[in-house]
Amino acid sequence: MIRHFTEKERPVRDVPLAVIVMLVVSLAIQLIWHSQQQPVKAKAEDLPRPMSSGAYVMASFGEPMAAAKVLNLWLQAFDNQPGISIPLHSLDYAVVTEWLDTILELDPAGHYPMLVAARVYGSVSDREKQRMMMDYIFSKFNEDPNKHWRWLAHGVITAKHELKDMELALKYADALAEKATGENVPYWARDMKIIVLEDMGEVEAAKILVGGLIASGKINDPYELNFLQNKIHSLEEKLTKIQQDVDK
Amino acid sequence: MPTLNMNNIIRGGKMFSKIFTISKFTIIESMRNRLLWLSLLVVAISFGLVEFIGELAITEHRVTQVAVLAAFLRISAVIIVTMFVVSSTLRELQDKTLEMILAMPIPRGSYYLGKLTGFIQVSIIIAIIFSAMLLLYASADQVLIWGISLFFELVLVVALGLVMLFTFNQIPAAITGVFIIYAASRSVTSVYLMSKYPIISHDTISQKFMDGFVELLTWVLPDLHRFTQTEWLAHGTGSFNLLMPVIGQTLIYLALLSAIALFDFYRKNF
Numbered sequence: 152m153i154r155h156f157t158e159k160e161r162p163v164r165d166v167p168l169a170v171i172v173m174l175v176v177s178l179a180i181q182l183i184w185h186s187q188q189q190p191v192k193a194k195a196e197d198l199p200r201p202m203s204s205g206a207y208v209m210a211s212f213g214e215p216m217a218a219a220k221v222l223n224l225w226l227q228a229f230d231n232q233p234g235i236s237i238p239l240h241s242l243d244y245a246v247v248t249e250w251l252d253t254i255l256e257l258d259p260a261g262h263y264p265m266l267v268a269a270r271v272y273g274s275v276s277d278r279e280k281q282r283m284m285m286d287y288i289f290s291k292f293n294e295d296p297n298k299h300w301r302w303l304a305h306g307v308i309t310a311k312h313e314l315k316d317m318e319l320a321l322k323y324a325d326a327l328a329e330k331a332t333g334e335n336v337p338y339w340a341r342d343m344k345i346i347v348l349e350d351m352g353e354v355e356a357a358k359i360l361v362g363g364l365i366a367s368g369k370i371n372d373p374y375e376l377n378f379l380q381n382k383i384h385s386l387e388e389k390l391t392k393i394q395q396d397v398d399k
Numbered sequence: 400m401p402t403l404n405m406n407n408i409i410r411g412g413k414m415f416s417k418i419f420t421i422s423k424f425t426i427i428e429s430m431r432n433r434l435l436w437l438s439l440l441v442v443a444i445s446f447g448l449v450e451f452i453g454e455l456a457i458t459e460h461r462v463t464q465v466a467v468l469a470a471f472l473r474i475s476a477v478i479i480v481t482m483f484v485v486s487s488t489l490r491e492l493q494d495k496t497l498e499m500i501l502a503m504p505i506p507r508g509s510y511y512l513g514k515l516t517g518f519i520q521v522s523i524i525i526a527i528i529f530s531a532m533l534l535l536y537a538s539a540d541q542v543l544i545w546g547i548s549l550f551f552e553l554v555l556v557v558a559l560g561l562v563m564l565f566t567f568n569q570i571p572a573a574i575t576g577v578f579i580i581y582a583a584s585r586s587v588t589s590v591y592l593m594s595k596y597p598i599i600s601h602d603t604i605s606q607k608f609m610d611g612f613v614e615l616l617t618w619v620l621p622d623l624h625r626f627t628q629t630e631w632l633a634h635g636t637g638s639f640n641l642l643m644p645v646i647g648q649t650l651i652y653l654a655l656l657s658a659i660a661l662f663d664f665y666r667k668n669f
Contacts (some may be wrong), residue, residue, distance in 0.1 A: 336626075
């Protein structure tokens with residue numbers, strides 16, 4: 152009897168039978184209720200438009216860079232929604248570029264949005280959407296050529312090999328040669344125009360360009376000079392061969 | 400036999416009067432705790448926040464405002480109700496008020512039902528105050544559906560708070576328990592879908608165990624993902640038909656939580 156009051160917990164027999172019955176019955180009803188519910192189905196959601204960057208700064212308690220990084224991951228994983236995987240090319244690319252812009256506003260020094268534009272959203276099988284992404288990269292390159300040159304170089308390769316649009320590749324390569332003049336830009340990026348011209352059969356124009364580059368005196372790197380001289384040599388050989396074919 | 404029936408009626412009437420008295424004092428306590436003022440303060444803060452967000456949004460101005468406001472108010476209501484239920488009941492436990500009440504001819508079941516109905520009435524007040532705020536940004540019918548759903552969600556939070564309190568007897572543990580179960584109930588469906596249709600499938604035993612555990616959770620947790628959806632307000636997709644499963648789930652789960660709470664309560668020695 153004394154033990155009954157000194158123990159912290161009373162025995163189960165002290166619980167009224169009605170409570171135990173209620174516990175068992177309500178648990179059974181909960182299980183039956185759940186079994187009667189329509190099974191949940193995965194539902195793809197459209198990519199929503201981003202809010203202004205200021206809203207994200209506020210939502211992150213004044214941590215724009217943290218907000219940018221979280222949004223990067225969220226956007227990158229948007230194609231993997233709970234229980235469903237939607238193809239990247241089914242996303243609305245106009246909205247995707249808005250997101251990329253917002254993330255760049257939050258973290259202007261970050262390269263993540265440009266990388267996903269070039270390598271993730273720009274690598275889909277839908278050529279029209281690929282073009283949209285390359286245009287986006289080109290517009291960003293024009294804003295800061297020395298920062299975004301590598302993504303436009305990727306754009307040259309995409310235009311040449313995937314879009315098979317040599318005019319577009321030349322446009323991008325030309326912009327690289329003209330605007331990406333910073334010391335951090337390697338010569339192979341600036342010299343992409345030569346390769347594109349050569350591939351287009353514009354051997355004469357390529358040769359003139361190479362000659363002009365050497366003559367300008369702007370190129371001091373011995374490796375780049377060596378590369379350009381070898382290029383002139385191979386272009387001359389190509390030209391001679393073309394002329395011989397024409398004479399025959 | 401008629402005498403016996405009359406006795407039952409009298410006994411039943413007395414029991415209701417005890418439940419009514421306990422619930423009345425619970426409401427009085429909420430007023431003395433400035434719960435009404437706290438709710439109005441949250442409404443004022445949310446108004447400022449939402450108007451500021453409205454200034455930032457470049458498009459879908461009203462939808463952005465209502466989405467942020469609804470989410471903020473819902474979570475605020477859950478936090479306020481949880482804190483009040485846990486702190487108020489635990490104070491009675493620690494001040495020995497509960498022991499004094501139980502020393503009187505009041506069954507433990509009546510005390511529980513009295514507290515439950517008192518807290519439910521407090522939930523009605525909070526749901527009404529918060530829904531009224533939303534009338535500034537969304538249509539009245541959608542706000543009504545949202546408000547009713549919020550009330551039923553709060554009913555489950557109240558019952559959950561009492562269960563956790565009787566189980567843990569500590570404010571931090573009880574509040575943490577409520578928030579963990581609440582968050583799990585709202586997100587378990589998404590977790591279930593992710594585990595059922597994985598992007599990269601695994602056949603490992605640990606993966607199967609986790610999948611089974613997640614599926615078990617969907618059976619024993621309430622379907623809170625159907626409750627108080629922001630998209631009703633933002634896109635006007637709410638309808639009174641959507642409230643039927645909400646009400647059904649609330650009644651069933653309230654009975655289950657009450658049974659668990661009473662089971663624990665009847666086994667406690669004070």
